[in-house]
Amino acid sequence: MKATEDLKKEHEAIKLLLKILEEVSKRLEAGExxxxxxxxxxxxxxxxxxxxxxxxxxxxxxxxxxEKAGIPREGGPISMMLYEHEEGRNFVKGMNEAVGQYxxxxxxxxxxxxxxxxxxxxxxxxxxEKEDNILYPMADGRxxxxxxxxxxxxxxxxxKEVIGPGRHEEFxxxxxxxxxxxxxxx
Numbered sequence: 001m002k003a004t005e006d007l008k009k010e011h012e013a014i015k016l017l018l019k020i021l022e023e024v025s026k027r028l029e030a031g032e033x034x035x036x037x038x039x040x041x042x043x044x045x046x047x048x049x050x051x052x053x054x055x056x057x058x059x060x061x062x063x064x065x066x067e068k069a070g071i072p073r074e075g076g077p078i079s080m081m082l083y084e085h086e087e088g089r090n091f092v093k094g095m096n097e098a099v100g101q102y103x104x105x106x107x108x109x110x111x112x113x114x115x116x117x118x119x120x121x122x123x124x125x126x127x128x129e130k131e132d133n134i135l136y137p138m139a140d141g142r143x144x145x146x147x148x149x150x151x152x153x154x155x156x157x158x159x160k161e162v163i164g165p166g167r168h169e170e171f172x173x174x175x176x177x178x179x180x181x182x183x184x185x186x
Contacts, residue, residue: 002136002140002148003062003065003139003140003143003147003148003151003152004062004136004139004140006057006152006155007054007057007058007062007131007136008132008136010049010050010053010054011054011128011131011132013049013171013172013175014049014050014054014124014128015125015128016175016179017042017045017046017050017175017178018121018124018125019183020042020175020178020179020182020183021042021117021118021120021121022117022118022121023182023183024038024039024042024114024117024182025113025114025117025118025121026114027182028110028111028113028114028117029110029111029114031107031110034110036099036102036103038178038181038182039099039102039103039113040099041174041178042178043092043095043096043099044174045171045174045175046092046095046120047092048163048167048171049163049167049168049171050124051085051088051089051092052162052163053158053159053162053163053167053168055085056158056162057151057154057155057158058081058085058131059082059085060154060158061151061154061155061158062139062151063078063081063082065139065143065147065150065151066078066138066139066142066143068147069139069142069143069144069147070142071138071139071142077130077134077135077138078135080130081127081130081131081135084123084124084127087123088120088123088124088127091116091117091119091120091123092116092120094112094115094116094119095113095116095117095120097112098110098112098113098115098116099113
């Protein structure tokens with residue numbers, strides 16, 4: 001198994017969330033009501049699934065393994081990915097603050113949620129493409145079979161000890177529900 005297969009599968013879930021985020025943004029910009037529980041679910045998915053789990057695997061395991069294999073951290077794709085992860089966190093912070101205001105009844109905060117959500121999606125869509133088409137093939141070409149196996153064990157450890165058993169399945173159920181609500185009824 002390649003060191004990046006699990007990460008690519010997680011990208012598929014994240015890309016679906018970005019499509020949902022686009023539709024949620026359209027509704028908020030149009031002044032339509034979006035359920036607070038849906039906004040909370042989206043934020044939780046981003047913060048736990050995309051950032052703590054997925055980016056945690058990259059930042060804590062994959063990138064250091066790539067450095068060890070001779071791919072420099074600075075001045076190349078790793079530093080760019082780290083920069084973009086940080087930018088994404090800033091947009092999520094803005095989204096989180098705006099969702100708090102939206103839940104307090106400040107309808108205009110919906111536009112702020114949408115602005116940050118669109119910025120996040122605009123950043124993450126090409127970010128995922130760069131990882132899938134540049135960074136991950138680079139990793140797969142340089143990492144030994146033993147390093148890939150170590151990564152897989154590390155990914156499993158993050159799933160169990162950091163995210164918690166059954167959380168991935170919960171997030172996939174959330175995505176199915178949000179997909180039905182925002183993409184299939186749209």
